[in-house]
Amino acid sequence: MYHIPENIVIAVDGPSSSGKSTFAKAIASELGITYIDSGAMYRAVTLFCLRNGLIIDGIIDIPSLIHRLNQIKIEFRFNDTLNRLETYLNGENVEDEIRNVAVSKFVSPVSKVEPVREKMVDLQRSMAKDRSVVMDGRDIGTVVFPEADIKLFLIANEEVRARRRYDELRQKGINISFQDVLNNISDRDYQDSNRSISPLAQAKDAIALDNSNMGVDGQMEWFRKLLDSKYGKKQKNESQD
């Protein structure tokens, strides 16, 4: 048994397809806490742009996007059948659509727009009020929750990440070449790491885990040891003092 703090916040950051969501979901299920996918929020904004003509010839109309930000309402609702939170854009379930290739292509430039980030960060913080969460993203440990109880930073080599994403897309019946997936991942890595606002970065106090050769079971074994060292034995010793 661990003595986990009330309203614990666990931040899981890392580049695209580094296995953040799989790992974060496994952590949420182990601890019985809420998993929040912050990338889904940026994806929902991107979908709004695509649907509303705010991306023309591959260029984002930033002034119009900023002007219309107050028309974008993003929420998460629990799906009892699938046992997960799903993303809603202005009342419509867009959980599947936000994973499509067009959204993946434009989400990095959309997520660079400062007022977009401000709005998403507010939403992310509000979702962690009064509840324990594990949230994955790019800036969760650095910007959204600099005081998070546990900060993890996942890494995996680019080929492994592209292979994971490729398999996932093929399984969904999406016909795309491995090279296109690899290009999208390298491009997003570059854009996410080099933007001026809240770039993808490992927080100083984050623990890095290279999961290139690890499955989710191995990662959870590693995580349980971490929990034990932080909230297990140490706490028991403290209570004996």
Ligand code: DC
């Ligand atoms: O985790 P993901 O691949 O679904 O995220 C999609 C994009 O959203 C990613 O390329 C960068 C952006 N993002 C971000 O800028 N900050 C976050 N906290 C999460 C995602």
